[in-house]
Structure formats: structure tokens, C-alpha cells
Amino acid sequence: MPGSDKGSDTTVERMPAAELVAVLAAVDGANPVVLSVDSEPPSALRALPSGPMEPGHRSLQAGVRSWVERQTRHPLGHIEQLYTFADRGEGGPRAVSISYLALTRIGTTPLPGWRGWYAAFPWEDHRSATGRAASEVLLDALERWCGPVRARRQRARALFGRDGVPWHPEWVLQRYELLFEAGLIAEAGHPAPLAETGTAMWHDHRRILATGIARLRAKIQYHPVVFEMLPDSFTLLHLQQSVEAIAGRLVHKQNFRRLIAAQELVEETGQMSAGTGRPARLYRFRGDVMRDRAVVGTKLPR
Amino acid sequence: MPGSDKGSDTTVERMPAAELVAVLAAVDGANPVVLSVDSEPPSALRALPSGPMEPGHRSLQAGVRSWVERQTRHPLGHIEQLYTFADRGEGGPRAVSISYLALTRIGTTPLPGWRGWYAAFPWEDHRSATGRAASEVLLDALERWCGPVRARRQRARALFGRDGVPWHPEWVLQRYELLFEAGLIAEAGHPAPLAETGTAMWHDHRRILATGIARLRAKIQYHPVVFEMLPDSFTLLHLQQSVEAIAGRLVHKQNFRRLIAAQELVEETGQMSAGTGRPARLYRFRGDVMRDRAVVGTKLPR
DNA sequence: TCCTTTATGCTCAACTTGAGCATAAGTGGG
DNA sequence: CCCACTTATGCTCAAGTTGAGCATAAAGGA
Numbered sequence: 001m002p003g004s005d006k007g008s009d010t011t012v013e014r015m016p017a018a019e020l021v022a023v024l025a026a027v028d029g030a031n032p033v034v035l036s037v038d039s040e041p042p043s044a045l046r047a048l049p050s051g052p053m054e055p056g057h058r059s060l061q062a063g064v065r066s067w068v069e070r071q072t073r074h075p076l077g078h079i080e081q082l083y084t085f086a087d088r089g090e091g092g093p094r095a096v097s098i099s100y101l102a103l104t105r106i107g108t109t110p111l112p113g114w115r116g117w118y119a120a121f122p123w124e125d126h127r128s129a130t131g132r133a134a135s136e137v138l139l140d141a142l143e144r145w146c147g148p149v150r151a152r153r154q155r156a157r158a159l160f161g162r163d164g165v166p167w168h169p170e171w172v173l174q175r176y177e178l179l180f181e182a183g184l185i186a187e188a189g190h191p192a193p194l195a196e197t198g199t200a201m202w203h204d205h206r207r208i209l210a211t212g213i214a215r216l217r218a219k220i221q222y223h224p225v226v227f228e229m230l231p232d233s234f235t236l237l238h239l240q241q242s243v244e245a246i247a248g249r250l251v252h253k254q255n256f257r258r259l260i261a262a263q264e265l266v267e268e269t270g271q272m273s274a275g276t277g278r279p280a281r282l283y284r285f286r287g288d289v290m291r292d293r294a295v296v297g298t299k300l301p302r
Numbered sequence: 303m304p305g306s307d308k309g310s311d312t313t314v315e316r317m318p319a320a321e322l323v324a325v326l327a328a329v330d331g332a333n334p335v336v337l338s339v340d341s342e343p344p345s346a347l348r349a350l351p352s353g354p355m356e357p358g359h360r361s362l363q364a365g366v367r368s369w370v371e372r373q374t375r376h377p378l379g380h381i382e383q384l385y386t387f388a389d390r391g392e393g394g395p396r397a398v399s400i401s402y403l404a405l406t407r408i409g410t411t412p413l414p415g416w417r418g419w420y421a422a423f424p425w426e427d428h429r430s431a432t433g434r435a436a437s438e439v440l441l442d443a444l445e446r447w448c449g450p451v452r453a454r455r456q457r458a459r460a461l462f463g464r465d466g467v468p469w470h471p472e473w474v475l476q477r478y479e480l481l482f483e484a485g486l487i488a489e490a491g492h493p494a495p496l497a498e499t500g501t502a503m504w505h506d507h508r509r510i511l512a513t514g515i516a517r518l519r520a521k522i523q524y525h526p527v528v529f530e531m532l533p534d535s536f537t538l539l540h541l542q543q544s545v546e547a548i549a550g551r552l553v554h555k556q557n558f559r560r561l562i563a564a565q566e567l568v569e570e571t572g573q574m575s576a577g578t579g580r581p582a583r584l585y586r587f588r589g590d591v592m593r594d595r596a597v598v599g600t601k602l603p604r
Numbered sequence: 605t606c607c608t609t610t611a612t613g614c615t616c617a618a619c620t621t622g623a624g625c626a627t628a629a630g631t632g633g634g
Numbered sequence: 635c636c637c638a639c640t641t642a643t644g645c646t647c648a649a650g651t652t653g654a655g656c657a658t659a660a661a662g663g664a
Contacts, residue, residue, distance in 0.1 A: 277610030
């Protein structure tokens with residue numbers, strides 16, 4: 001192998017184990033959810049599914065896919081690697097965890113274990129006034145923590161968007177890390193200093209989840225991955241609500257439709273939806289356009 | 303640990319060693335370069351610097367930084383994780399390699415080992431007619447390989463941008479993988495079927511480099527990372543050429559300046575450049591705006 | 605019937621982007 | 635000194651994109 005200081009064979013003994021961690025995301029109506037395991041109390045979001053890496057797959061990707069599909073009995077849509085973390089186990093060998101984001105549909109038979117992801121990040125849901133209020137409260141607390149340090153205050157304001165600074169849905173991880181730095185995050189040990197601080201998760205799973213949400217929010221703007229989380233046929237409102245659920249903010253309905261129409265990502269099935277209000281046309285995703293353009297955006301209007 | 307089928311202790315023995323691989327990028331005038339090691343013949347791009355992961359750092363990031371800085375004696379600017387690969391070592395334990403992208407300046411004392419990255423990807427340099435021609439030749443070959451399969455042809459055209467389809471600089475990895483699939487990539491074993499196919503690299507380093515270039519091209523559009531690769535003071539032309547070198551395509555000069563001016567990312571030093579043609583103002587990067595906005599774009603006009 | 609709810613079509617102003625025109629200010633050669 | 639050549643810099647214009655709102659349609663229930 002090339003490289004300057006390649007380790008000797010003894011190095012191998014010190015080498016870390018690798019673990020896979022999955023952020024398995026779906027949308028249940030207007031509620032974005034992830035699969036959670038080992039909940040105590042039940043129905044709380046506590047830990048992401050994880051397991052050891054197994055030899056014998058063509059790629060890590062394939063390994064994650066078959067492992068998750070075996071566990072959940074759900075076919076997976078889009079899957080992508082998030083990040084690799086190394087934790088030092090008290091100065092000794094380090095455990096490497098490789099995290100993945102995978103998208104799926106909640107079928108008609110929802111598994112137990114799906115939990116709304118905003119339980120862990122109340123301030124990230126800017127669709128509702130309560131979510132926005134949580135974000136305000138945290139920004140206040142952050143500014144107290146910042147003290148007179150100008151750079152810090154500016155960073156806080158840029159991330160949490162006050163005073164005309166726009167709110168960027170995809171900066172989930174940066175916001176989480178700032179809150180963490182400021183000691184405002186409830187972790188397993190110490191209790192939450194504020195009510196708006198969200199539920200704690202096992203080990204570093206909350207950070208991994210933040211990474212996953214951030215990636216998904218970013219991706220949704222330039223790649224039609226939402227459709228991996230929708231049923232075969234859906235109304236435009238359904239599509240819009242899924243996008244809003246993920247992005248954590250509302251969009252202008254007419255503009256959203258204009259955008260969707262312009263991109264020719266969907267086609268009418270010819271059928272209409274039932275339900276309250278005027279019936280809406282049902283659409284299906286046109287998988288074929290993916291090949292024409294390789295990448296197409298869904299773009300979020302404000 | 304939570305998770306469904308957590309491995310027993312015996313699993314640990316099968317676990318892979320982890321190796322770090324760095325794509326260390328810089329810009330030399332109008333030439334984008336990466337640090338290469340172990341060149342044979344010398345001055346060829348053969349392998350990326352790599353080494354074993356060492357315990358004792360706060361994070362992987364910090365480990366890579368100190369390792370690369372020790373090797374190259376260059377301070378690193380931006381550094382980010384690219385991807386984690388697992389290669390199966392003949393069905394046995396897998397080697398995990400964690401790859402990183404790091405940016406730096408080539409100081410006044412250039413290290414040996416910097417090589418133009420387009421040697422490995424001639425078709426990615428759309429600044430020159432020869433690069434565009436290489437891209438055309440490869441697309442022709444691809445279309446022959448595709449045969450009548452419509453979906454394949456469409457994918458090839460979308461990626462290589464023919465017939466009015468726009469060329470997307472950041473789809474480096476996808477293009478590489480398509481060429482690879484089509485058997486058009488020269489790898490260590492078999493020779494190149496075409497002249498335009500670029501130089502082979504050790505193991506999977508060419509894929510890693512492709513990932514790094516892709517990430518850098520994408521990043522440059524919404525984060526001012528170019529400045530990490532420029533000297534303290536520079537002319538707007540210098541800045542533009544660096545961007546063009548990375549993006550692999552030319553931009554409209556006046557629009558580029560308008561964009562830079564609008565973003566207030568740079569300020570005049572008051573001095574002028576010497577050299578051929580009318581002297582130009584020298585600028586420096588305003589590091590302080592980074593904090594105000596958290597993220598600022600450099601955006602590439604066509 | 606009227607009220608509530610959701611669907612859908614259309615317009616407008618503000619802003620962004622791609623492209624080009626024109627002029628300025630250096631250098632080196634006749 | 636004037637000219638060709640090179641790079642710098644200011645400005646305009648047409649198209650396209652985006653944010654926001656007006657208006658109307660079609661269903662169900664009180």
C-alpha cells in the first residue's frame with residue numbers, strides 16, 4: 001500500500017469494530033417519522049436501529065439495504081451514506097460507526113417503532129407557531145449564553161434566523177451543534193435546562209438523526225426523493241404536505257403546484273381522490289424522467 | 303447497545319482495519335492539483351496519501367488534519383469527510399477506508415507531488431476545446447456501448463450533456479461510474495481502450511478522487527471555500543481562474559465580477575497587481591462575513 | 605341554501621441570470 | 635508618439651424565475 005507511515009501488522013489488533021446505524025425515514029401524512037428501537041418508555045424516540053457490519057455483501061450499501069429490509073420487512077427506496085464517526089473507547093481502540101439514511105413508505109401495515117422526528121428537535125418544525133416559538137425561546141437562551149461575544153451572537157442569529165435573516169431548513173446539524181455547545185441539549189446524563197430542548201437519545205444517535213434530517217432536507221431541493229416516501233398515487237396536497245413535513249416549513253400552495261407542473265415529474269392517473277373538500281386529481285410519479293435528466297429538483301417555494 | 307442483532311464478541315475479530323485516505327487539493331494558477339504519493343513514473347498521478355487511523359485524537363477529523371499537516375508541512379484549510387468504502391478482502395475481513403477532502407494553498411515552496419487532477423479525468427476539463435473533445439469522444443463510445451437500450455442512452459446523454467442538455471460539472475462521480483460500467487476506464491490491469499480515458503490510479507483511488515472533485519465542485523457553488531486555496535491577496539481574475547479550474551469550465555467575466563461584488567465576500571487591499579495588461583486591484587477575503595451568514599455562495603455564472 | 609374546505613387557473617411586480625457593448629489603463633513595438 | 639494587444643471595469647437589456655395574491659370551482663354538511 002502506498003502512504004507514508006503504514007502501520008505494521010500489530011496495528012490491526014488496535015483497529016476498531018465497525019457498526020452500521022440507520023436513519024430510516026418515512027412520512028405518515030403530515031408527520032415525518034423515523035424507525036426507532038428499544039423504546040423505554042414505549043412510543044418514545046430513543047435509539048436508531050444499528051448492528052454490526054457483516055462480511056459477505058458486495059458493498060456497504062448493499063449490506064445496509066439487506067440488513068434493514070430483513071429487520072423491517074419493508075422494501076427500501078433511496079439509500080445513502082451519511083457519515084462515519086469514530087468514538088474513542090477510553091483511549092483504546094475506537095469504534096467506527098457508519099451511518100446511513102434510507103427512505104421508505106409506511107405501508108398499510110405500519111410497523112411499531114415509527115416515531116415523529118420532531119420529538120427530538122422541536123425547534124426544527126417551523127410549520128406551526130409552537131415550533132417557531134420553541135426556536136425563539138432557544139435563540140433567546142443562546143443569546144444569553146453568547147454574552148457580548150459578537151461572532152457568537154451572529155452565528156446564533158444566522159442559524160436561527162431572526163431579524164430578517166432567512167431560516168434555512170437544512171442547517172439542522174449546525175443548529176444542533178450550537179445548542180450542544182451552549183449546553184442547551186438534554187443528554188442522557190443531565191436533564192434539559194429548557195422545555196423546548198427535545199427528548200434525549202441513546203449515545204450519539206440524536207446527532208446522527210440530525211445529520212440525516214439535514215441531508216434529507218438538502219436533498220429534497222434538487223432530487224425527487226420525496227416520491228420514495230409516497231404511495232403510488234397521491235394528490236398534490238399530499239405531496240405538498242410530505243415536502244412540508246420534511247422541510248419543516250409551509251410553502252405557498254399555488255407556487256408549489258406551478259413548480260411541480262413545470263418539472264413534469266408527475267402525471268395524472270385519471271382518478272380523483274375522495275375526502276373532505278373538492279376532490280383532487282390523483283397523480284403518480286414518472287420514474288422515466290429520472291433517466292432523462294439524471295437529477296431533477298423538487299424545489300421548495302417559500 | 304440497542305439494535306436488533308448485535309454481534310457477539312467473536313464478531314470483533316472479523317472486523318476490518320480502518321485506513322484514512324486524503325484528497326488534498328490546491329490550485330496552482332489555472333491548474334487544479336492534488337497531492338500524490340509514490341509516483342512511478344515520477345510526475346504521474348498514481349496514489350493518494352493514505353495511512354492507518356491512529357487512536358488518540360479527539361475526532362477523525364482532527365486525526366486527518368494532524369496527520370496530513372505532519373506529512374506535508376502545510377496548514378490545511380477546509381477539511382471534510384467524503385465517503386467510507388469497504389473492500390472485501392476475499393470474503394474475509396473487510397478493510398474500511400475513510401476518505402477526506404482537504405483544501406490548502408500551494409505556498410511559495412511547492413512540495414513535489416502536486417499533480418494536475420485532469421490527468422486522471424481529461425473529459426472533465428471543459429475549459430478547453432481538447433477537454434470538451436475528449437468528452438465527446440467518450441460519449442460516442444458510450445453510445446456505442448449502450449446499444450439500443452433507450453434508458454442507458456438517455457443517462458449517458460444527461461451526464462455528458464449533448465444536444466442542449468446542460469453539462470453539470472459536479473456530476474464527476476456519476477460520469478466516472480458510467481464510464482467504468484461501460485469498460486472505458488483504464489485500470490491497473492487492462493489498458494485503456496481509448497486515448498481520452500485518463501491515467502489509471504492505484505486501487506480505488508481514482509474513484510475517491512472523483513468523489514473529492516465532485517464534492518468540491520458542488521461545494522464551491524454555495525460556500526466560499528475557494529478562498530482557502532488562494533493566497534492572502536489576489537486579483538479578481540485570479541479568483542475567477544481558480545473557480546474555473548475547479549469547476550472545469552469558463553465563466554462570463556463581467557457576471558462573475560458582479561456576483562462577487564454583490565456578495566461582499568472580498569474587500570480591496572488598496573494595492574494593484576503588476577503584470578501584463580491593465581493593472582488590477584488586489585483583494586482579500588473578508589473572513590468576518592462567514593460568521594454573519596454562516597454560509598455564503600460563490601455561485602458560478604455560465 | 606349557505607358555509608366550510610380544498611382544488612385550480614391566472615396575473616403582477618421584484619429579482620436573478622446570461623449576454624453583450626463600451627471604455628479605461630497598462631505593455632511593447634514600430 | 636501612435637498603435638496593436640492585453641486585461642480591467644462599468645453599464646444595459648431581455649428572459650427567466652420567484653414570491654404573493656386574486657378569483658373561481660366543486661365537493662360535503664348544517
